[in-house]
Amino acid sequence: MAAAQGFARAKDGTALAYQVAGSGPPLVLLAGQANDHHWWDGVREDFQAGHRTITVDYRGTGASDKPDDPCSTPGFADDVAAVLDELGIDSADVYGTSMGGRTAQWLAINDPGRVRRLVLGCTSPGGARAVERDAEVRRSLAQADPSAVGRTLLDLMYSPSFLAAHDAPRTVLGDRAMSAHARRHHLAASNGHDAWGRLGEIRSRTLVLHGADDRMTPAVNAELLAERIPEAEARVLPGLRHAYFIEGRPEVSELVVDFLAD
Structure with a gap:
């Protein structure tokens, strides 16, 4: 099912693109740094039978x-x-x-009634x-050669055995159309994240x-988050790297679906 695109306005007037597909309770899917909604290509389909999936192009992307x-x-x-307001959604499940995942932490902290179930993947508390x-x-x-950086990213995202056996999706390697200033701002946002003192909320x-x-x-951050967030459960998945949700599909998607349904 193709996603329908719309636009919301941020507090400062920035136009924010969002995409909606599927039917059922709303599920917000939040991508990684310097990526747009295509991060979730081939994965959001796992949720669309039971959820209305919503993705967002961060400012500076897509x-x-x-x-x-x-x-x-x-x-x-x-x-x-702001996107949820535009769609008239008061409460949603969120998978970041x-x-x-850093963004999702703040959504759950600052507007607790808005996030029903929270899934945090390959992320950290920051600070x-x-x-x-x-x-x-x-x-x-930090290499100057974009091709070398691309090879590094592939190795960080997927295991060698997966890369040898599959044409691994490049959709998690960043939005190629991003400007240099947008990339700098995204890097600063991610590096500046620090929710440690408020995760208990x-x-x-x-x-x-x-x-x-x-x-x-590093995976130790999963345990830090689970220890800090009340009644959180951590699952560390053997053999998987940063793009665990792609390489570990469909088993990982089933974990998420079961958690949201429980």
């Missing part, structure tokens, strides 16, 4: 406006809330991965308590998912 202004994960959460990627990964991602029932072999965001 069909949304691209202002040259600073961004933050609380600001992205406000943008998601990577930077989308001094988070465990960051190692220096080798940081150096590899989350009242949504929460499932934390993480690939055990994730070097982009």
